Amino acid sequence: MKILVTGGAGFVGVNLCKRLLSEGAKVTCLDNFYTSSEKNLEILRGDSFEFVKHDLIDPLPESILSGEFDQIYHLACPASPPHYQKDHIYTLKVNFIGALNILELAKEQGAKILYTSTSEVYGDPEVSPQNEEYRGSVNPHGIRSCYDEGKRAGESLFMNYFRQYDLGVRIVRIFNTYGPYMDRDDGRAVSNFIVQALESKDITIYGDGTQTRSFQYIDDLLEGMIRFMNSEDNFPGPVNIGNPHEITIKELADTVISLTGAKSQLKFSELPKDDPLQRRPDISLAKDKFDWEPKVGLEEGLKKTIEYFT
Ligand code: UDP
Numbered sequence: 001m002k003i004l005v006t007g008g009a010g011f012v013g014v015n016l017c018k019r020l021l022s023e024g025a026k027v028t029c030l031d032n033f034y035t036s037s038e039k040n041l042e043i044l045r046g047d048s049f050e051f052v053k054h055d056l057i058d059p060l061p062e063s064i065l066s067g068e069f070d071q072i073y074h075l076a077c078p079a080s081p082p083h084y085q086k087d088h089i090y091t092l093k094v095n096f097i098g099a100l101n102i103l104e105l106a107k108e109q110g111a112k113i114l115y116t117s118t119s120e121v122y123g124d125p126e127v128s129p130q131n132e133e134y135r136g137s138v139n140p141h142g143i144r145s146c147y148d149e150g151k152r153a154g155e156s157l158f159m160n161y162f163r164q165y166d167l168g169v170r171i172v173r174i175f176n177t178y179g180p181y182m183d184r185d186d187g188r189a190v191s192n193f194i195v196q197a198l199e200s201k202d203i204t205i206y207g208d209g210t211q212t213r214s215f216q217y218i219d220d221l222l223e224g225m226i227r228f229m230n231s232e233d234n235f236p237g238p239v240n241i242g243n244p245h246e247i248t249i250k251e252l253a254d255t256v257i258s259l260t261g262a263k264s265q266l267k268f269s270e271l272p273k274d275d276p277l278q279r280r281p282d283i284s285l286a287k288d289k290f291d292w293e294p295k296v297g298l299e300e301g302l303k304k305t306i307e308y309f310t
Contacts, residue, residue, distance in 0.1 A: 001025045004069045006056060006102055007076030009036035014181045015218050016073060017044050028067060030054050031076065035083045040181055056098035060105055071229060072113040074102050081144065081272065082187035088146035095150030103161045112168035114229045115158045117238060119175040120148040124276040131282035132238050142274040155238060162236045170228050175242025175281045179218030179301065180308035190215060193253050194309050197262035207271030209250030212278045216243035217301030220294035227290040235289060242281035243294040259302055
């Protein structure tokens, strides 16, 4: 089995490449290190692994065009709010031009392709939990729109390649995910809080900390993505992949402090604009379609992540 992972040097990508290699696949990782680091690739060396440095908004190089891939996992996109807001236009380009380039490759090669969309497509939701039927409440011109509208355009592209060309498409909507190989400077709540606690610094809470998220451990996400990719059913999704255990951001901070034994204090500052107040997946569709549900509890997953950062 030959598999291409775009964005393979990032947090989810490295973990996915590692797992696919352990299952005997030949893996090609494509990345431009826009938000990831070459250092992450150290764990992926071996005869079955190949790396191609490339920016997906440019025409694909010959080594990829001649790759004969069976499956493509399309992950490439800056994903944390500080990273995707560094260059809004670039984020939009990756989400549309990058997706178009990789879809054309999948069409040429007859490869199955999985698109990593996001819970951000639900925006600041008026319903909870969010199921796949819910169309979301997104600010189309807000500061997060390069990412959430970008991903919505991506979903439309993937669905239309499925409809128009009968391409083997799978769309997952990933809810907040954490685990080893997150970047220390990613800017996300889990990585920020762990790094701050380990350095006995103040824990930076945006807003009053009553906004909620549902955090899933990386291994659960990978299991869901791989099951969906390999499902026989030609069902394109979208399918939510997340852990329905919903907590406030203040509860997350308190849990990290207690697990690390840190003396850190909570430091509150303004909530960024358009920051969703709640988020929790309805995962019945994933259960029904490919018998998936998360297995790793928050404390267990946080302990493994703290160990990685220590
Ligand atoms: N957040 C926070 N402090 C931080 C980083 C994030 O309070 O140092 C908040 C952020 O405003 C949001 C929540 O934690 O309400 C989750 O943020 P994250 O960036 O992890 O994910 P996303 O906003 O994409 O769900």
